[in-house]
Amino acid sequence: MQQRRLGTSAIVVSDICMGTMTFGKQCDKAQSFRIMDKALDAGIDFFDTAEVYPVPATTDTAGLTEEWVGEWMKEKDRDSIIIATKVAGAAHGWWNPPVRGGKAALDRHHIRKAVEGSLKRLKTDFIDLYQVHWTDHGMRAEDTMESLDELVREGKVRAIGTSNEDAYGLMKSLWTSDTCGLARFDTIQNNFSINNRRFEDELAEICEHEKVSLLPYSPLAGGVLTGKYNGGKCPEGARFSRYLEQGQPRQKEMAERFVNDKSLETTEKMMALAKELGMDVVTLATAWSKQHDFVASTIVGASHEDQLDPIIAAADVVLDDATLGKINTITDEILYPMG
Numbered sequence: 001m002q003q004r005r006l007g008t009s010a011i012v013v014s015d016i017c018m019g020t021m022t023f024g025k026q027c028d029k030a031q032s033f034r035i036m037d038k039a040l041d042a043g044i045d046f047f048d049t050a051e052v053y054p055v056p057a058t059t060d061t062a063g064l065t066e067e068w069v070g071e072w073m074k075e076k077d078r079d080s081i082i083i084a085t086k087v088a089g090a091a092h093g094w095w096n097p098p099v100r101g102g103k104a105a106l107d108r109h110h111i112r113k114a115v116e117g118s119l120k121r122l123k124t125d126f127i128d129l130y131q132v133h134w135t136d137h138g139m140r141a142e143d144t145m146e147s148l149d150e151l152v153r154e155g156k157v158r159a160i161g162t163s164n165e166d167a168y169g170l171m172k173s174l175w176t177s178d179t180c181g182l183a184r185f186d187t188i189q190n191n192f193s194i195n196n197r198r199f200e201d202e203l204a205e206i207c208e209h210e211k212v213s214l215l216p217y218s219p220l221a222g223g224v225l226t227g228k229y230n231g232g233k234c235p236e237g238a239r240f241s242r243y244l245e246q247g248q249p250r251q252k253e254m255a256e257r258f259v260n261d262k263s264l265e266t267t268e269k270m271m272a273l274a275k276e277l278g279m280d281v282v283t284l285a286t287a288w289s290k291q292h293d294f295v296a297s298t299i300v301g302a303s304h305e306d307q308l309d310p311i312i313a314a315a316d317v318v319l320d321d322a323t324l325g326k327i328n329t330i331t332d333e334i335l336y337p338m339g
Contacts, residue, residue, distance in 0.1 A: 001015065001016065001042065001043030001045075001315050002015045002315070004296045005213070006187050007159070007184075007186025007187055007212050007213050008186060008211045009158070011082060011129065011158060011159055011186075013045060013046035014043055014045045014297060015296070015297050015315075016297060016298055016311065016314070016315060017044065017047065017048050017297040017299045018035070018039040018044050018047045018048070018299075018302075019299040019300060020036075020049045020053060020065050020068075020069055020301075021049075021050075021053050021065070021301055022054060022055075023035075023053070023064075023069070024053065024054035024068065025054040025061065026054070026239075027302075029068055031304065031305070033072050034305045035305050035308065036069070037072075038305045038308050039308060040076075040081075042312045042315070044312075046082045046084070047069060047081065048215070049065050049069050049083070049084070049122075050066075050086035051063055051085065051099060051114055051117060052088050052097050053065035056251075058098055059098040062097070062098050062099055063117065067121045067122075069083070069122060070123035070124065073123065074123055078124060082128045082129070083122060083124065083127055084130075084131060084161070084215075085118050085122065085127055085129075086132065086133040086163060087106070087110070087118075087130070087132060088114065088134075089104065089106060089164075090104060090134075090136040090139075091104045091105065093134060093136060094250075095250070105139075106136050106139065106143070107143050108146070111147040115127070115157070118130075126155060126156055126157065127157050128158045129157075129158065129159050129160070129187060130148065130151060130157040131189060132144065132148075132160075132162045132163060132165075133163050133164065135165050135173075137172075141172050141176040142180060144173075145173060145184075146182060148160045149182040159183075159187070160183055160184075160185055161185050161186055161188060162188050162189070163189035163190065164191075165188055165203075166203070167203055170188060170203065170206055171206060171210075173185055174210055186211075186212060186213060187213045187215050187296065188203070188207065188213075188215070189215040189216075189299070190203065190217070191216070191217060192214060192216035192218075192219070193216070193219050193220065193225065194225060194270060194285055194331060195225060195266055195337045195338055196218075196221060196336075198336065207294040213295070214294050214296065215296060215297055215299055216289050216295060216298050216299065217299040219286055219288075219299070220282060220286075221267075221285075222259075223238060223239070224259055225285045226281065226282055227267055227271050227281060229259050230264050230267055230271075239255075240255040240259050257338050260337065260338075263337035263338060266330060266331065266334045267281075270284065270327075270330065273326055273327070273330070279313070280310035280313065282310035282311060282314075283310045283311070283313045283314045284319075286300065286310075286311050286314035287314040287318070288319060288324075288327060290314065291318065
C-alpha cells in the first residue's frame, strides 16, 4: 500500500481509505469490525466517517458509525490509525441533517458542538482530519475558518478539509485562510470516478496549484461501475435500487443521476476493457482513481469483507498509457454520464 501526504500537512496516509458510510445500515457491528480489520491488515491505515453516518441518516442512527469506529479503535494503537470525520453542513441547504435540533450550521457554536460529539463517540482526544461535510456559501467564510483554526491550535484537530465543494468555494476558503493567517484546507472530498470526471474541469487545477489533496469518494460510481445495475437489473438491498423503488423525490433524482443509459453504457465498456486486461472492473476503477497526481487517497466502501478483495488488488496496479488512453476514449465518446 502506497503512502501519500494530505496537502502540505504532516499527515501521510495509505492511498486507499476505508469509508464507513454503510456501517449501521447495510452491515451490522460484527461485519463492520471484520471489514475494518481486513482493511487494516491489508495496509489501509486511513478511515473516513462523519457525524451523520450511517446513510441514509436519521435521528435515531446519526453518530452510530462513529461510535462503532471508536469502539473498534480502542484495541488499536491510536497513533497508527488516521481518522477523518466531518461536521454536517447547513440545515437550510440541499438537505437538513438530523443533528442539533435540525438547525445545523457552520459557525463556532455548531462546529464546537459537532467536534465534541465526534471526539466522545470516537473515544479519542484528537481527530486527524476534520472536514466540512458540505459548505454554506451564503455565510462569512471567516466564521467557519476561524472556528476550525481554533481546533487546530488547541490540538483537537490535526488538519482540516472540505467536501462536496466547488471551485469558487474552495478558492474563497483558501483566500480567507491566507488573508487572515488561519489554518487552510489540506483536502477536498468530492465525488470522482470514471463515470463522473467533472472534478478535472476546474478543481483539479486548483488542487495542483494550491497543494490541496483530493480524497475521491464513490470511485465505483455508487456501485454502478461494478455492473450490478446493467441489463435492467435492480439488485435487492442495493442503495439505488432502494432509492428508485421506495425513495423520496430527491433520492430518486440522485439514483437516476448515477443509474442512467449513459452511465450504464460507460460501465459496459469498462467491464469489457477490464476483461481484456484480465482484471476485475472494481480493481480497474480503483486503480484509475488512485493514478492522479492530485489524489491522496481514494475512499472505498463495503458492506461485506469479501468486497475488499478486488479493491485491495488495486494497491499494486499501475495502469499503462495504453490503458489510460482507452479509458479516455470511452469517456470522450460518452461525455458526463452523470450530468
